[in-house]
Amino acid sequence: MKKMVFKISHDGRDWVVRNSLLSMSSPTLEELDAGIGAFLRERGFIEKGEKARVRMEFDSSSMPQWVRQYSHHYFDRIVEIQG
Numbered sequence: 242m243k244k245m246v247f248k249i250s251h252d253g254r255d256w257v258v259r260n261s262l263l264s265m266s267s268p269t270l271e272e273l274d275a276g277i278g279a280f281l282r283e284r285g286f287i288e289k290g291e292k293a294r295v296r297m298e299f300d301s302s303s304m305p306q307w308v309r310q311y312s313h314h315y316f317d318r319i320v321e322i323q324g
Contacts, residue, residue: 242321243286243293247277249318250303258297270318278322287324295320 247258255266256273263280267273277295280286287293297318 243291244296245281245286245293246296246298248300249297250300252303274320274322277320281322282324287322289324291324293322293324295322 245260245262247260247263249256249258251257252266255268256270257264257266258273258277259265262284263277265273265276265280267276274295281293281295297320299316
C-alpha cells in the first residue's frame, strides 16, 4: 500500500491540505477526500485495484497559541483511497 502525508488545517471557511505535491481546499472533508483520490489516480500514484493510505496531520500552528497546550493533536486522520 502506498502512503502519502499532508498537513491539514481549517481557514475559517474550508478544510485545506498541503504537501510538496499538492495544495487543495474544500468546504467538507468528504469533498476533500474525493479531490485527493482524483489527484492520486490522475497522477498515476495509484493504479486501478491499488490502495493508498493518506495521513492528514493537523497543523497546530493554525490554532491560537493558548489552545495548543490543550490540543496536542486537534485531530489527525487517515483515509484509504481506492484506485
